[in-house]
Amino acid sequence: MSDLRDLYQEVIFDHYRKPRNFHAIANANHVAHGHNRLCGDELTVYLRLDGDVIKDVSFEGAGCAISTASASLMTEALKNRNVKEAEHLFEEFHHLVTHDDAEPAPDLGKLEVLAGVREFPARVKCATLAWHTLQAALKDRATPVTTEQVSIQDSTMDQENAGARQEATVDEEALRQDIIAVLRTIYDPEISVNIFDLGLIYTLDIDPEGNVQIEMTLTAPACPVAGTFPDVVEGRVAEVPGVKSVHVELVWEPPWSMDSMSDEVKLELGLL
Incomplete structure (x- = not known):
């Protein structure tokens, strides 16, 4: 360094x-x-x-x-x-x-x-x-x-505006930022860090119609919420204005490690 x-x-x-x-x-x-x-x-x-x-x-x-x-x-x-x-x-x-x-x-x-x-x-x-x-x-x-x-x-649109946005081609970068903002409000059940900065989100793909595909992992395969946590994430992301549909897939490869965390989180946890 x-x-x-x-x-x-x-x-x-x-x-x-x-x-x-x-x-x-x-x-x-x-x-x-x-x-x-x-x-x-x-x-x-x-x-x-x-x-x-x-x-x-x-x-x-x-x-x-x-x-x-x-x-x-x-x-x-x-x-x-x-x-x-x-x-x-x-x-x-x-x-x-x-x-x-x-x-x-x-x-x-x-x-x-x-x-x-x-x-x-x-x-x-x-x-x-x-x-x-x-x-x-x-x-x-x-x-x-x-x-x-x-x-x-102006940062939160009402349902009428949200519906109009779904009918048109979405601004993918703006929608990505909105989704990331929501992911940063969802915390890992075992470590008190949001799932985005913890490095649990492996991929976030958005198509021009607002269909969202997310691949994510958990800190350990034996995590007791492994069966339900992806549904929690799906539900939260689905509420973002501009999202037409969302699918979250739980994957285990590559396995999560502390190296996956952002440097900022490592700094806050005293790991740097």
């Missing part, structure tokens, strides 16, 4: 366990709320500006290790910067985590270790959520923002 990856994990773990500036600001004059539906991260960013200078900044909420650590590092980096500098820092940070060949800008400071998130593309939205919420706070947007740039209120 490279020194940079070691530092990435060390910083993420530190700021996740002990987030800086994790509180509300009573006299904040700019506030915004953010939500990442893919991972379930939710946070609120508070700013107190004096003119165009950020005199104080903080956040509250609940999220994954990367989302929390990114928000914590962001608040440390922003204090006493002016609005123009904050916006420039956002641009530099966003470029760093979304371009594989990007070199860290000198003024990013500790934020440069988050370049490691590029190894986990699904986690880039977790790392940028706080920054999108910061932008919303600076612009006094009242509507909650997400990494997909839609409001929380």
Whole structure:
């Protein structure tokens, strides 16, 4: 493991366990709320500006290790910067985590270790959520923002809209993210980790009509819920707007191991 990856994990773990500036600001004059539906991260960013200078900044909420650590590092980096500098820092940070060949800008400071998130593309939205919420706070947007740039209120469609979506060709990538978000709310019966980040989902295939095929496993063949758990997963995924049908197949090859877990889960469980 490279020194940079070691530092990435060390910083993420530190700021996740002990987030800086994790509180509300009573006299904040700019506030915004953010939500990442893919991972379930939710946070609120508070700013107190004096003119165009950020005199104080903080956040509250609940999220994954990367989302929390990114928000914590962001608040440390922003204090006493002016609005123009904050916006420039956002641009530099966003470029760093979304371009594989990007070199860290000198003024990013500790934020440069988050370049490691590029190894986990699904986690880039977790790392940028706080920054999108910061932008919303600076612009006094009242509507909650997400990494997909839609409001929380619009993230769940009613049954009428869901039926209309099923009749048309679905947006497979958007539907995949919705399904993954649901899978992250289903927990393994033996290990207190969601089945997606635990690595129990081997394949997730979606066709243009919204038919979903999932291959999954369990942590052990002798798991007492082996006969019923796939039905639980099927039922939950079937409720996702845009899903026309869903079939979950339980497989045992390759066998599950702790290596199947995401690095973030390993970090949270103290295995890294």
